[in-house]
Amino acid sequence: MNGRVARIELRRSVAPWAGALVPVFALALLYLIPGPWAWDTVRWTEQWTSLAMWTRSLLVFLWPLVLGLGALQGLRDHRSAMGELLTSTPRPAWHRAATLAGTIALTLVAGFALLLVVGGAQVLAGGAYQHLGWLPISLVAALALIAAAVLGMGLGRTLPSPLTPPALTVAAFVFTNLLRTAEGPAIPSPAAPNRLVLLSPAVSQVREVLLTLSAPVHLGQTLWLLGLAATGFALLAAATRRGRLLAVAPVLAGSVLALLVLPSDPRRTYVVDTAAAAMVCEGRVCVTKLHEARLHDLAGPGEKALRLLHGALGARAPVEIRESTGLRDLLDTPERSRTAVLVDFGDGAIGKAKGEELTRALLGQGLAPACAPRSEREGGSMSDIVAQDIAAAWVLGDLKPLPGTAQDPDRQTARALPVWKRFRALPPAEQRARIDAVHEAALACGDSGALDQLPGGASR
Amino acid sequence: MTRAVSAADLAPTTYAWQIRATGLKVRVGGNRMAVDGLDLSLGTGVHGLLGPNGAGKTTLIRALATVVRPTAGSLELLGESAGGRGEHRALRRRIGYLPQEFGYYKRFTVREFVEYMAWLKEVPKADVPGAVQRAVERVGLADRADDRMKALSGGMVRRVGIAQAIVNDPAVLLLDEPTVGLDPAQRLRFRELLQELGRDTCVVVSTHLVEDVAAACTDVVLFAEGRLVFQGTPDELAAAGGPEHVGDSPLERGYSALLAGSGRERGSW
Amino acid sequence: MRWLTLYSRSRQMPASFAATVIAAVGMWALGRGGGGSGAASASGSGPGDPQFAALALTAGVAAASVGLGGQDLALDRTAAIRWVPRRAAHVLLAAAVVAAVALAVRTLGDEMAGTEFIVRDSAGLMGLAALGAAACGGAYAWTLPVLWTAVGLFVPPPTNTPTRVAAWLLLPPGTPTATWTALTLTATGTAAYALAGPRGRHVA
Structure with a gap:
């Protein structure tokens, strides 16, 4: 040329x-x-x-x-x-x-x-x-x-x-x-x-x-x-x-x-x-190689959340936090696990949170893993996130909405507050039983949702 | 890239005529013979190719330019047969050609276009800038060399066409209607250029304009219906005509006389 | 009449018309043959998937836009004819023909798209092509409508005004943003082309 x-x-x-x-x-x-x-x-x-x-x-x-x-x-x-x-x-x-x-x-x-x-x-x-x-x-x-x-x-x-x-x-x-x-x-x-x-x-x-x-x-x-x-x-x-x-x-x-x-x-x-999907761990918190950069920020709050979960659920508590790598259809139910808190960074409640807020989101996800997927393309459901709000509040003692998702925090609070008040009025043993039920329902993703297990939570 | 013709350049020419056609026939379209049994030998000099419209001038020039293949007969250019198949690569390096309908890339500048053509004609890489500059200067476009082609007038485009034809210092230069669109001053300048080129090159100029032939050609080839009617000097052409023939000049009278004699001129145009 | 015949032939209208018909029939066949689910990743498939109609109209407009250039600009410019109304008529007529072909193909059976949708899109696209011809010359006029269709088909379903403008082609008939975008494009395109004419060729 x-x-x-x-x-x-x-x-x-x-x-x-x-x-x-x-x-x-x-x-x-x-x-x-x-x-x-x-x-x-x-x-x-x-x-x-x-x-x-x-x-x-x-x-x-x-x-x-x-x-x-x-x-x-x-x-x-x-x-x-x-x-x-x-x-x-x-x-x-x-x-x-x-x-x-x-x-x-x-x-x-x-x-x-x-x-x-x-x-x-x-x-x-x-x-x-x-x-x-x-x-x-x-x-x-x-x-x-x-x-x-x-x-x-x-x-x-x-x-x-x-x-x-x-x-x-x-x-x-x-x-x-x-x-x-x-x-x-x-x-x-x-x-x-x-x-x-x-x-x-x-x-x-x-x-x-x-x-x-x-x-x-x-x-x-x-x-x-x-x-x-x-x-x-x-x-x-x-x-x-x-x-x-x-x-x-x-x-x-x-x-x-x-x-x-x-x-x-x-x-x-x-x-x-x-290679990208291989797990890298810090203690009991694992993410994919792809998201290794996020591991450090996740590890501290994650460890704390696991400790709190153990206190709350005892022997049935998840023992690790792991990034979910299962492929699923759009709007399909995410992967479930009894032994691990599965996180998806596409879920804004977890992906965008830091520190205390992240601990709260992980507690919610550990106690009541969301059934309706939340990602950039999927909005999740209000009852899922309200169940998480309340489950996390039960451990931490105060009710706070989880930000970062398509579900507006103020509307979360409006929906969660009456349930939370009635829940708090229950005796501690009953509270514990209800949370167990929430956990089981969330893992099963059946007809009866996690929030339905709480007083006044059943959808109208 | 080295130039493969160097041996041919240095060796004494092994041919007597730059162009030599014997019984040449060229078919165009379906079955019309545009050149029909032509015998012609042309050497160094400027040869004016004259003839009425449709005489086959353009077809002859296209055959000489190796664009169309002869149907029958033999055609030798620079001692090499131009009739057979093949790319005629060595031959084409030594031909300069200005087609009747000169197409050009409108976005190119004059210099770029001539340079592009020099590349296509396989001018040795080192010689290209010099050759391009020389060609552009010879047609008087040095001051417009860096203008886009689309900004040029018709006459300037024609001169670019001449520049690209001479950029490879051809041994055979074929110009089909080169003076179309040139103003009188440019035509004068062009005739000088032709005479200059004719000293060491075989130049074939097809034209309608008899006065161009008188002024610049050493030799006239009169062509009608695909056949040679007359070949000789402009003076011989002028001598063929008498006062009874149509025309404003001796050459024109000679032209009419010869065509009338061959019985080939039909119609008033 | 003779003037029109020569004019239309000089602008390759027969070939453009044939291309328009082929495109419309082809897209109709593709849209009918269950192709609806193929490309419907982002926009969602279903009956009346507008992408086939949009593609057919884009193809028709692209074919028709070739005629906006003319054969010999210098000749066109010097010819002693009042070009402004003729050029405007050319653009609007071309849009009408493209729309008419699509409407005619619709009678073959399957509902490709509503009348309003076809009229709106062909008018807007033709305006865009006229704008392209005025800005870059007849040979490049097609780039603008094709580009806009390409972007419209690529972006996710629109949620706000800028994205609605970007995806105006595919919006259901009666969407004000889409109608106004189409009207604006038709008006500016026709006016620009009528007043300025096609721009001189660049690449030759």
Whole structure:
């Protein structure tokens, strides 16, 4: 590749636009529009894997746009009526194609890297779990962008009509959008066949932070995208009808190989990052490697809560505090345990609390573990949290609402106060029995809720 | 990148004519022979290619530029057959070509465009900046070299077209209607440039304008219906016509005389 | 009539029209064929999922927007015709055609979307395309409507006015924010294009 010519293309082709479009649109969306990417534990700058997955999920619309920009570039020779002059020159067409594709690949990678640098600086500052397992996710994303640009250029050159760029963009957009994967289920599940869905470079939005993509997915998608890029390049360089027909071969080969490699089952697509999910403990308090940075703040209040729980429940008290790693569907009942207080940092009552407040939340969670899940996407239920308020108050002696959730603290107090007053009026043994009942009901998550076990707590 | 023609540059020429066509036929479209059995030999000098519209001038030039492949007959350029398959890579490095419809990248500056074309013509990397500057100066666009192409007037665009054609110091220079859009002063300057180039290059200029031929060409090729009608000096062309023939100048009268003689000029235009 | 025929041909209207019809029928078929649950991660699926209608209208507008450029700008600019009303009519007519195609496809059977939804979205999107043509030229006019649709489909269900504006395309008919956004886009787009015309081409 000739440096001077590459510099000309860098200035005069769509390369700078393509390079600017990726970070500008991505950052505008991530910062200006409030969405799940800005929510605490699943925030795009919270963990390396989240950063990689969120930026990759943006390909839903970045990928079609880059394809369209490529097609615009592919129309250049036709619009400029340069065909005649180009045919008379000695340099093989693929040199020209390579220079153009090279510059656009360069700016696209630079643009995407800028996006990762902006996010990565914040991930670094935030004390995330340091690892490199996220890198393939982003490398495939960069490859997808390059493949889109090159394929767009090839198709634009092959079908030189002003309709080609918008038609390609909209078609690609329909493709990525129909093959979007719903993040609601425990394992993000598509409606279409899994292998087909994996041909779309976009991934599900982040809900379960422990999930990452499996190696066969990376491999299969790489093969498919390389096939796409090779076809695009061949179309860009082809001079004859036969060359254009032959250009279809790489994408066919790529898709066949990819379909052989790609997993058919969503459960082998999105897999738990076992290294990140490994437990690190301080005393009896354990969190995942992913959230190790939170361990220190949790350990003190956690130990205190365990002591108080032992005092309250005796032998039946949970003996450890552990971060919940079970995957569950959206709105599904969280994991239960008799021996451990299971915490989920997505639950604002625990995730956002510190010190005494955290001890109170852990007591509530230990005595009356919530049945309705609480996370950035799930609001939990008022009766769950009121039961926790009262259970914690029983141990600590004073009633205080738990902040940080979707349930308004004042409304919690309004709901809890009458129950608390009647509960306090009971003899101590009866109080103890009621709390035992609350504990059992919360663990069972049956028809009869935790709060129903308290006087006046039954829902009207 | 090294230039593969260096050996050819240094060796004594092994060909008598830069362009040599024998029985050349070129088909365009379905089955129309735009060039139909042409025998032509052109050496160093400026050759004016004259002929009525549809005579096949553009097709001939495109064949000479290796853009279209001859259907039959033989075509030798710089001693190398240009008829067969293959990329003619070494040959194309030594050809300069300005198509009739000169397309260009509008976002490029003049210098960038000529440089890009120099790269496509595989001019040795080290020579490119100098060659580009020289070509741009020769067409008088040095002061507009860093302007975008889309900001240029039609005549300037045409001159960029000439600059890109000469940037590789071609041994065969093919110019299809180069003076379209040039104002009279530019045309004068262009004729001087042609004469200068014709000293060591085989220049083929296709044109409608007989006066361009008179002023700048060492040789006239008159072409009609795909066949050679006349080849000789401008003076010989002028001598062919008499007062009874249509035209405002001796050359024009000679032109009409020869075409009328070949019985090929039809219609009033 | 002859003027109209030439004008429409010079702006690739037959091809654009064909693309519009294909897109509308294609999205109708996809929307009917149980595709509704496929993409409905954030917005939630169900009958009358507006994304297919929105995509069909976006495709139609993108195809129609190609005609906003014209073949030869210099010629268009110098031609002694009063361009302002004609250009405004072009934009509004294109929106009407896109809406009409969607409405016609609806008669095939399945309810893709309500009439108000189709009219509102096609008008707003076409205004956006006209704005794009005035700002960046006819060849790039499609980028604005496509981008806005892309963002609208990506963001979670809106909760406040800025996000409602961002997702106006997908909101149910009768939502004031969406209606006003569409009206504003139609008006500004048509006015900008009528007065300024398409901007000269950049990449060539």
